[in-house]
Amino acid sequence: MKRYTGRLSILAMTISAALSSQSIIAAENDNSVKVDPALERIEVTARKSVESLQEVPVTMTSLSADEMSERGIELITEVQQFSPNTTLQRSRGTNSTITAFIRGVGQQDPLWGYEAGVGIYIDDVYIARPQGAVLDLLDVERVEVLRGPQGTLYGKNTIGGAIKYVTKEMSGDAELKIQGTIGQYNQKDIKLTGQYPLIADKLYIGFGLANMQRDGFGEFLTSDLANQDKENYNKDLTASRISLEYHASDDLLLSFNWDKTKDDSNAKGGYRLLPSILTDAPVPDEVYDSYTSLPTWNEVELEGISFTAKWTLSDATSLKYVFSKRDSYSPTNIDFDNTSLRIFDVPAIYDDNQRTHEIQMNVIGDRSKFVSGLYYYDGESCGQFEAILEVLGQSIGLPGLTREVSGCSNSKSTAAYAQLSYDLSDKWSVTAGARYTKDKKEAIVRNGLVFDTVYPESGWIDGYVRPDGELVPVVLDDREQWSKFTPRLGVEYQANDDLMFFTSFSQGFKSGTFNPRATGPEPAANPEDVDSFEIGMKSEWLENRLRANVTLFSLDHKDRQYISVLPSADASVLNQRLGNIGSSDANGIEAEFTYLATPDLMLSASFGYIDSDFKEVIDTDPDTGLPFDKSDTFSISNTPEYTFNLGANYTIESSVGDFIVNASYYYRDDYVLFEENSLLTQEGYGIANMSVVWYSDDGHWNAGLHVKNLTDEEYMIGGYQFVAPLDDGGYAPGLGGDNTLIGYFGDPRTVSLTLGYQF
Template sequence: MKHSKFKYSSCAMAVSVAMGGFAFPALAQDTMPDARQPEGRILESIEVTARRTVENMQQVPLAVTSLGADDISDRGLETILEVQQFSPNTTLQESRATNSTLTAFIRGVGQEDPLWGYESGVGIYVDDVYIARPQGAVLDILNIQRVEVLRGPQGTLYGKNTVGGALKYVTQRMTGEAELATTVTAGTHGQRDLKLVGQVPVTDDFYLGFGYANLTRDGFGKFLISDLPGQDLENYNKDLQAYRITAEYTPTDNVFVQFGYDKTEDTSNSKGGYRLLPSLLTNTAPVPDSIYDSYTSLPTENRVETEGMNLTVQWDVNNSTTLKSITSRRENYSPVNIDFDNTPLRIFDVPAIYEDEWFTQELQLSYRAGNFNVVSGLYYFDSESCGVFDAILEELGKSLGAAGLTREVSGCSNSKSTAVYADGTYRFNDQWSISGGIRYTKDEKDSVVRNGLIFDTVYPESGWLPGYVRSAPATPVVLDDSADWSKVTPRVSVEYQATADTMVYASYSEGFKSGTFNPRATTAEPAANPEDVESYEIGIKTDLTSTFRLNAAAFMLDHKDRQYISVIPDPDDNAALNQRLGNVGQSEAKGLEFEFTWIAGDNLSLFGNVGLIDADFSNVFSFDADLNRIDITDDFVITNTPEQTINLGFNYDMPVSTGDIVFTGNYSYRSEYSLTELGNVLEQEGYGIVNLGVSWTSADGKLSLGLHGKNLTDEEFLVGNYAFLGAADPSLPNGYAPGLGGDTTLIGYYGAPRTVSLSLGYRFGR
């Protein structure tokens, strides 16, 4: 199966943070008609905050995609995952066994492993508040002003862990009027959604906002056999509730204060994977008929709870100077059941608990003069990320004569980070300008890891199974250490405004992903140092006519000191070889990106994007038994990175006597991509999905109706996998020797099948 193409078909801090929407800043994606053509439909000026200040997207010297509220509504987008269709060289997918853990890659850079201690490669931000962990980061789209995708390292303005890029949510700000908006949605697979958002003016300068969402759906498939009675057997279901309360206060014309509290609880079942090979250890786990069906020996229940508060204060000191403070505190809690082998036996089960909390404080100063502007600031981040998992290998333990076998790993990774930054632009004249910035970051990390074997079947806590009481001994502390790093990340670009409608730029930028300790350490190994990315980019942003816009970029990047588990000599014992986390990899990527919008007529608009990328590992090393350094580059591939991403779509706006009807659709194609970096045995073939929708809005804007179909050709496509296989051997029943747990475990997780939904919305007020 090495590099074979299985086409087994293919395709929440979340809601709450984005939902009540009334969070600051509301730097709206305002639109203005182009004065060059007073009659007919023309291109609109799109404002973004990619550089932490309001700018025309066509004058920002970096590759950025912006989806406004109308785009999101017309296309019926529901979660962050769908945004990947509209941004080239971007991957946003659910991470294997949960609905709400995000796997994000941009330009071949991201992070596969969501375990505590590992850092992300793509930064997620909601109103400039950093979302530090992937658990709960599959954001449901609700009351959003716009979504921005920033491609390439953003190490100056956004700091560490944005080596691939950043994804920004900007939510709606309150209008000051009494309003209530409700939307109900019904769809295939028993989809039943209710969303409520509203606001109440308490005084002329003090407003309260609230939001609530209840999102439910039956499973796409079933758990066919489980050894636990009374389980919910829906697989790939959804059950999520979210709440938000927001207060906004404007004591004077130049001071704005916003406070928000939100909570989300996602109790969707843990997802079961599809066995691509039948089990060797039981005849009750053959390959299922449906890719959404599975087997499990674990409870199906799962929970992801996210809760947080944020406070933003902005003071416009004068026409040129603004001070802003952004404070947030968030926490996540997630007990999860991951059945790696997906059989009714305890061959390889991994129940786990993730607990995270973090505090951020940013003080920002913006200054604008005639030919100069700068954004500068101080940033502080303090987090604790903890967890425990039990790798249950019961069948293997029984074969060894024990009652069971469990490897238990637990620990915490505590991180503090402080930074100072400045980023600005100087305009020499109407055509030439130079932009640049620099950020200094000091990182400190403490880590404790407990790791050991227990010759029994053990779960993280009492009550995990009916009647289960935990009595296992604590595993030993194998690592208790701290480390610190400091990094300087610069950015520089040169811009040439060739005409009023065409800007050309060339840029160089750097970013880094934080150093870390191995959260699965078995010995007191040293920490891995930060990863570094250096990126070069040239681009053009042009409105070729008043109805056709083309943005294009060419880039190349070097990704150095990549952190991987490898065999590394023990510095205190040259005779010992240990599996350690080290900086043993390097990769390179180069590519092209194109985005266009064409107003083809008074009613018809066409849009699209193309991403082309060539990303490969250039150097990965390890050591052999004689402590000789060896090259294992050929064993690694860049994952979640199709060489081609293509999207073509349309909007047709048809005014009618009762309001406005919009027809929309798009075709999104992704070429083949790999699922696992090391020893890849599974690839997804190229596929395309078709989406169509129609929506009607009444003339007064109060009543709306939308019908949307997603993945209408019912493509089947992999978004994740687990592979635990021995050496390939065609003479064996499944073509492989047994892997960890004593079985041939090759598991696939898939994107959503064809879905159709009907939404009805009504807005009171205005």
């Protein structure tokens, strides 16, 4: 195949990306040079230094910007198709909140104060909150998925793994790229990225701008509010990014980054799986249609800055300092019951900010690699929601009824870490690392009933004026601290240049937390712990035309945090208790293969299998006060037993440029959406995708036609269940007095056409 200077893509594919393409190392337009085709070396930063994917004893997937562009991947959630045993979904009532699970470990509830189970990072900056973490891919170099606990180098809240979003570094040349996309549902996207040397070889500026619009997949069929946008599952997002890079000397690099995202997409309405018993609204005909009595507007605003200084002390030693500050504000409307009555409406506000500092030192010796650092995090996560139960209030003679919950969870975390990889011989090496973390958390919770219909702010609906002052009392005001030591030990055996075996033990923890829905004083839940064992192989065969990476893993998940819903005679009480309820375990395998069948044809496959169960779930009988085990009613949520991906990538050379044809099939086995007595189960389903991408001979133009979910599969990615099953097969109504069993669904079939030009 041809190779172009400045070309947008060269068929780069990581081994771990289950259906991605790899570049072919070939002669550059010189027919006199014959080079056998081989898979490209993939560089990653899983251990906070640049290494080959095949040399890193970490189970991971890496997708480059070119690979994602050639498949029309627009969101970080689409990466789940290429990473075994991984779930990345948009959460229930919004487009921008992420639900992330890896190997059965994650966190589903996005309420303020709860900690993640999978860490999200932008250029090594930790993103603490799930709101706004469904990132649109703008000016990205690659996305890395690290599976298994990453507690040594990445710290707390990576007990399932970590997702790393790595932006492009500047080349120092003047560049400008414009890309436009049109598609079904009136999709209209425009992206503009570029860079310019302000001072040659010294100071560069880079930028990225994006505006992404799309009509809804469905609509809100009824709404009591006037002048509401009826689009459901629509998209209205703008994003911008500015970078400055200053090469102060050959040894000192300074960089500054600013980014801002504003998502004005409507709140997502859920699909009623049962007819309402309080309204005459039937189950909608389409899964993307809904009913609501709330405003349909929704807003997510994110803004962040970061500063990085890299200092090369010698050929072997370097220092790096990273500072970051991020703020997010998200007022949202979630209609739990999805009817035109105010049965169970939840308007809410999320308001978060964080600051981090990290100093890191890397030392590379003849036989060793050493990385160490100090880390500090200071974050505040606040919020408020109103559970509006107006119909219930009116049934007992009140003008309305609202349970208001608000509060803040302030967290400070300090850590020190170090990891050493040492070559004992040409074949044997060992890795040893540890991290010590100290967490401090303060929480305040307000919770109580208001005998009226209230909203978080004045003007939430036309003409609404919120009463002055605090409406509900403080029920919890407490603080707690924890400290954790998380080690990693590993042994690697390099059988030859193309074959490595590794085994490792690693530990991670998820921070303790207070119950943000507390109805009174209660102790904080202690941290969760995960112990993980891995045995793996990374290999290349057939003169580097076949790449096979396989990992066996086993993990023990202890002190799992869980919200238990307590029985109450008062249907208006959100009576919930947070505690450490028990433990679970998981065993599985992850395998990824890439085969360069011919210089033009790439075949790939990936497979993930996991056997995960709760071992023990201890609760207290409210009648006897005695503990009992209810693990038989619990399942690991958002975790299919197996996933696989099959794909092919074919390059066609022509007189007008190269055409790259991609086809893939991704399958997820059935999974439940809730841990305890889940009434929502998604049966196994498969998604077929196809793309054709063209690159011009001069390397300036490119175009892509992308078809996703070719067979228009309907699959559930979230939901709410506020009903109780009866012995006769029916359901007893839950909070609000209605049959609230709601599903949210993934995207239907979409077709889009992208055209790009690079100056």
